[in-house]
Structures are given as C-alpha cells and as structure tokens.
Amino acid sequence: MWRDKVKEYESQMIEDLNGLLKIKSVRNDDEATEEAPVGPGPKAALEYMYQLAKRDGFNTYDTDHLAGRIEVGKGEDLFGILGHVDVVPAGNDWDSDPFEPVVTEDKIIARGTLDDKGPTIAAYYAVKILNDMNVDWKKRVHIIIGTDEESDWKCTERYFATEEMPTIGIAPDAEFPLIHGEKGITTFDITQKTIAQDDDEPEIELIQFESGERYNMVPDLATASVLVKENMTNTIQHFEAFLQQHNLKGQYEVDSGKLVLKVSGKAVHGMDPSIGVNAGMYLIHFLNTLNLNQSAKDWTEFGDTYLFESHFGEKMGMKFHTDHMGDVTTNIGVIRFDSKNGGTFGVNLRYPEGFNFESSIRAFEEEIHNQGFEIELGKLQKPHFVDPNDPFIQKLLTAYRNQTNDMRPSFTIGGGTYARNLDKGVAFGAMFEDSEDLMHQKNEYITKKQLFNATSIYLEAIYSVCVGE
Numbered sequence: 001m002w003r004d005k006v007k008e009y010e011s012q013m014i015e016d017l018n019g020l021l022k023i024k025s026v027r028n029d030d031e032a033t034e035e036a037p038v039g040p041g042p043k044a045a046l047e048y049m050y051q052l053a054k055r056d057g058f059n060t061y062d063t064d065h066l067a068g069r070i071e072v073g074k075g076e077d078l079f080g081i082l083g084h085v086d087v088v089p090a091g092n093d094w095d096s097d098p099f100e101p102v103v104t105e106d107k108i109i110a111r112g113t114l115d116d117k118g119p120t121i122a123a124y125y126a127v128k129i130l131n132d133m134n135v136d137w138k139k140r141v142h143i144i145i146g147t148d149e150e151s152d153w154k155c156t157e158r159y160f161a162t163e164e165m166p167t168i169g170i171a172p173d174a175e176f177p178l179i180h181g182e183k184g185i186t187t188f189d190i191t192q193k194t195i196a197q198d199d200d201e202p203e204i205e206l207i208q209f210e211s212g213e214r215y216n217m218v219p220d221l222a223t224a225s226v227l228v229k230e231n232m233t234n235t236i237q238h239f240e241a242f243l244q245q246h247n248l249k250g251q252y253e254v255d256s257g258k259l260v261l262k263v264s265g266k267a268v269h270g271m272d273p274s275i276g277v278n279a280g281m282y283l284i285h286f287l288n289t290l291n292l293n294q295s296a297k298d299w300t301e302f303g304d305t306y307l308f309e310s311h312f313g314e315k316m317g318m319k320f321h322t323d324h325m326g327d328v329t330t331n332i333g334v335i336r337f338d339s340k341n342g343g344t345f346g347v348n349l350r351y352p353e354g355f356n357f358e359s360s361i362r363a364f365e366e367e368i369h370n371q372g373f374e375i376e377l378g379k380l381q382k383p384h385f386v387d388p389n390d391p392f393i394q395k396l397l398t399a400y401r402n403q404t405n406d407m408r409p410s411f412t413i414g415g416g417t418y419a420r421n422l423d424k425g426v427a428f429g430a431m432f433e434d435s436e437d438l439m440h441q442k443n444e445y446i447t448k449k450q451l452f453n454a455t456s457i458y459l460e461a462i463y464s465v466c467v468g469e
Helices: 002-007 010-021 040-055 117-132 154-162 232-245 279-287 294-306 357-369 391-404 448-466
Strands: 059-063 067-073 078-084 107-109 140-146 168-171 179-182 184-192 204-211 221-228 249-255 258-264 329-338 342-351 373-381 411-413 425-427 445-447
Touching (some): 002 010, 002 117, 010 040, 040 117, 040 140, 059 154, 078 117, 107 448, 140 154, 204 279, 221 232, 232 249, 232 258, 279 294, 279 329
Parallel strands (some): 078 168
Antiparallel strands (some): 249 258, 329 342
C-alpha cells in the first residue's frame, strides 16, 4: 500500500530533490551576514524548503535564517522530524560536478544526496503524501530544518532557544533499521603557543602548511610550501621515495624558489577515520624527516608523536572501548601552519558512554603544556541514548520491518545526528544495509530504490505514530 502511494510521487520527488541538490549549501563564514548567518548557500537551501512547503499548503516558521520548521497536524503531542540542508565541501576528484546532479537510470549523484538532502526530501514527502490523503492527524508534526549541522549546530541551538521541543522525533540522517544511541562528540584545537627561534640557519624552512576544511571529514589533500636552502634534488627524491613507500599519490613543483609539496589521501566521514587516508598527517609524517626550522620541527614532531596513525586516541592516552558503543575515535580534520604563528591541529573526537572525557583531556593538556602546546576546546555533545525497548522505538522498527522483512535490531553509532537534540529522539534511516556509504566522500549518490523505499518506511512509521493512535 505505502510503496504504491510513493510511486505516484516519484518523478516530482526527484525534481524537488534535484532543485535542492543544485544549491551549494556549504557554510561560508566569509560571506555570512545577518540575513545569512552561515553564508548564502545554506540560507538558500532553507528558503527552498519553505517554497516547497508553501506550494504544498503547509505553514512555515523561520528562526533568524539559521533553522526553521514546516508545520502540519493537530493535537497536544509534538512529533519532530529533524533534517539538515547544509553539506560538507565537495572535496576533490569527482567524476561530475558535485552541485549539478546527474540522474541515471537507477541513481542520483551529487553532494548531499545521502547527507542529508535526499533523506530530508524523503521524510518531507512522507508527510506531504499523508497530508494529501487527508489523514486525521492525532499529533502535530514539525519538520525542523537546520543549516549548520556539518559545523557547529548553531541552527538547532538557535531554534531550540525559543521553540517548542518535540516530545519524540526522528532524524533521517543515518542508517536503518534505527539508531538508539550516539557517541559523545567534541572538537578541539591543539595550538602551538611557543614559537621557537633557530640558533643556526635551518637547511629547510616550512613556510606554510594547509590540509582539511572540516573537523568531521578526513582531509584528502595537503599542501606544504618549503624553502630549501640546499640539496633541492635530494629533498625531491626523498619525497618521491616516501610516496612510493606509503603507496600515496602526490606531486611537487618549484615556485619562486619554494618547493610546493602535495599529498592526496582519501576523504571519509570523521566518525571512522581509520577507513580513510589522512593526507595532512601523512605529509606531516614526511616533513618530520627533514631538517626543518625549529618551530616547524616542534610542530611536525608533535603531530607525528601524538596524532599520526592514531585513529582511536591511543597516542593521546585516550584509548577506550565499550561493547555497546565501540571505540573512542580521533580525526585530525583541519591542519594549519605558518612560519609566523606556528601550527594547529583541529581534532574531532567521539567517545562512548563511560569515557571520562573531562579528565582525559585535562591529563593530555598537562602532558603537552611543557612542549609549548595548548588545547582550545570547542563544543561538547555528550553521548545520547534511548531505551531500545521504548514503545515509540518499537513502532518505528515495526514499520521498517513491515516494509523490508529485515528483522535486525536497532544499534548505536559513532556519528552524531540531530536526534540528540531530543530526550526521546532517534536516527532513522535513510541508508540500508546494501547502501554504499559515500557520505563526505567524492561521487556521493543515492539510489532511486533507496530514496523511494525510505519514503515508504517513513510513510508507515509517521502514520503509525501520528495518525494511527
């Protein structure tokens, strides 16, 4: 029944999704204004969702262009659907333009198809279809749309400062069958505070280093500019041998007397950095073998000692595991150095219930303080957990099982979704067991089958929770 209903809307759904995918909704602080607090792209994507809602007869409500909602239903209880329309930067080496969706016979390829524009459109259409059916709503439904999920969550922070908190809700921003627990997440910068002076003229001077754009994304490109005073050829040969030894791709060029080194890696979501290749940390690993100026040497040595090939916090003394939620993970996502100000490492750390983050970070800070480094803590989101036996969760699982015949239980993840905003919020799809997970990677796509099947599941689930009671 539900899948047949979705069939009637398939072409319109793809058309609406393509319109959303064409908007380059990457946070851009350089172009941020009061009217567009995280840049024009995310705001345009939010406005696009409002336009769809108004076309379909829904009311909308905006909170300072950071987040807003689409309203339907009636009743005392409030059910929330929390999606986001901002995306991470495209990264490199796509086979097509990441913001010009390619629609093939079986898939749609563009940045945001999986995370989170495709699932947001699927959930929106589930509500639209039910409303078109003139169902007798027993709950109010707020589709809450954010624009800063991939960075600082300014959107939901602003929204929930003044707006009603849903009693229960879902975030269509992860995997089926259902996620009832999420790791704690924090970002912090390790900053070089002591800039050492050289006693002698260094053989090689590191002028600038840059890698990564987001804390929650493994960097797939790193660039270093070095001034080689002597033995340029030896340095280049050493670099080529390093690339070969580590099976890496890279290149070099001599520009205005400076040697520019580039390393390519593999970008993946920061919740599991071990399956990616961190271009920045590999280039630091190489630079640490050179006779650099002292401040650069201190910085690269620090990175090598505490961060290189340490995906589970082991080199920082933070290794921790639980059977229920897995390991502490550490992604070094934003890496910078310049010869005047020294260097920084931007870390995205995720941890299971039971890990004492506060004492662990204090101990690490004390250890590195004497080495001239300090920690600047960003936002801390504590672990989130909902009882998997709760009747609400069982209704969602029943809808999923009815549509798929997949009887797997709910589980926990290292990622973070908007579900953690709610006391009783869970991540619910839209990836299936056979979906290829290219979130935060090049050539991201969603299959039409996945998009439509997810919509069917949301249809039955929202009907069960908000109409059938």
